[in-house]
Amino acid sequence: MINIDTLNDTETIIIDVRQPEEIEADPLQNKLIKTQPINIPLPELPDRLTELRKDKRLAFICAGNIRSVQAIQYLSEKGYDNICVLDKFSV
Amino acid sequence: MTQTWDINGAEISSRLFLGTAGYSSLDALRQSIESSTPGLITVSLRRENAAGKGQSFWNIIKEFDIPVLPNTAGCYGVEEAITTAEMAREIFDTNRIKLEVIGDDYTLQPDPYGLLLATEKLIDKGFEVYPYMTDDLVLAQRLVDLGCNILMPWGSPIGSGRGLNNIYALRQLRERFPDKTLVIDAGLGAPSHAAQAMEMGYDAILLNTAVAKAGDAPLMAGAFAKAIEAGRAAYLSGIIAKQEHATPSTPLLDKPFWHQEKS
Numbered sequence: 001m002i003n004i005d006t007l008n009d010t011e012t013i014i015i016d017v018r019q020p021e022e023i024e025a026d027p028l029q030n031k032l033i034k035t036q037p038i039n040i041p042l043p044e045l046p047d048r049l050t051e052l053r054k055d056k057r058l059a060f061i062c063a064g065n066i067r068s069v070q071a072i073q074y075l076s077e078k079g080y081d082n083i084c085v086l087d088k089f090s091v
Numbered sequence: 092m093t094q095t096w097d098i099n100g101a102e103i104s105s106r107l108f109l110g111t112a113g114y115s116s117l118d119a120l121r122q123s124i125e126s127s128t129p130g131l132i133t134v135s136l137r138r139e140n141a142a143g144k145g146q147s148f149w150n151i152i153k154e155f156d157i158p159v160l161p162n163t164a165g166c167y168g169v170e171e172a173i174t175t176a177e178m179a180r181e182i183f184d185t186n187r188i189k190l191e192v193i194g195d196d197y198t199l200q201p202d203p204y205g206l207l208l209a210t211e212k213l214i215d216k217g218f219e220v221y222p223y224m225t226d227d228l229v230l231a232q233r234l235v236d237l238g239c240n241i242l243m244p245w246g247s248p249i250g251s252g253r254g255l256n257n258i259y260a261l262r263q264l265r266e267r268f269p270d271k272t273l274v275i276d277a278g279l280g281a282p283s284h285a286a287q288a289m290e291m292g293y294d295a296i297l298l299n300t301a302v303a304k305a306g307d308a309p310l311m312a313g314a315f316a317k318a319i320e321a322g323r324a325a326y327l328s329g330i331i332a333k334q335e336h337a338t339p340s341t342p343l344l345d346k347p348f349w350h351q352e353k354s
Binding site for chain 1: 135164193199250
């Protein structure tokens with residue numbers, strides 16, 4: 001798990017696995033986030049693997065870190081090794 | 092109307108507890124504290140240590156002579172919550188801990204099983220646990236059995252602004268635990284929600300999002316403070332029972348009081 005202040009935005013792609021309506025109600029707003037996070041709701045992850053690059057670090061974020069942990073558990077089984085949880089409570 | 096009250100032996104000046112996360116600026120936070128003069132200020136150790144806010148946040152907290160209630164926001168495991176609580180005790184020099192163990196990511200619903208385990212361990216370690224819980228009656232009884240004197244049921248999911256989702260369950264808690272301190276924690280949106288809970292006899296209200304995300308946070312903080320005082324006063328005054336039919340407010344028509352027979 002990483003905190004927002006250790007995020008290097010140029011080397012990391014943020015994947016927000018919340019539902020679109022959750023993001024609309026509580027958008028990620030932090031000056032350390034300079035590039036638009038990609039929204040892939042957790043249930044859609046298996047069908048959208050082609051959107052996830054293996055040559056970049058992927059940081060997953062959600063509402064309470066639980067879905068993010070599930071996402072990285074799933075992706076590690078799929079061969080992704082540069083993945084982490086971006087602690088929502090640090091944003 | 093503002094009177095001090097006692098919570099587990101500590102004298103508290105207000106029945107509003109205010110969270111410190113998610114304000115548009117540190118100045119908005121400071122002004123919200125000023126306008127509502129809360130009895131306790133809750134602080135998320137994980138959030139404030141990590142969010143790059145530096146010393147300025149802590150300076151604001153120190154400006155006010157208000158007790159701090161550290162919380163374990165963002166913890167979804169028992170051991171993680173216990174570690175966070177122990178860190179908070181060292182930093183704030185208080186045994187109080189608002190215990191959050193989250194069980195569901197979509198609703199941020201507390202995990203009742205994890206909450207009980209963490210409560211038991213923290214009480215063994217000498218903590219005064221303020222458990223953030225659902226409105227479940229049996230869970231409340233188990234927490235009391237473990238030694239909790241304070242219970243903090245949710246009104247509705249954190250940040251949802253829905254108010255009191257389950258009035259029946261919340262009334263049951265109040266009736267069944269008349270000697271325990273009950274604090275509504277989470278889910279309120281409008282001051283009327285807070286007044287409603289206080290009119291039911293709840294002891295205090297813990298707020299964060301409803302104030303932090305309001306268009307004018309300090310104004311909303313003040314509005315909540317007034318609603319909580321009004322609700323408490325109404326509870327102490329004795330609210331009349333609801334009836335199906337009208338009852339004339341002047342029962343003896345055409346007969347002035349000086350002509351009424353004395354009983």
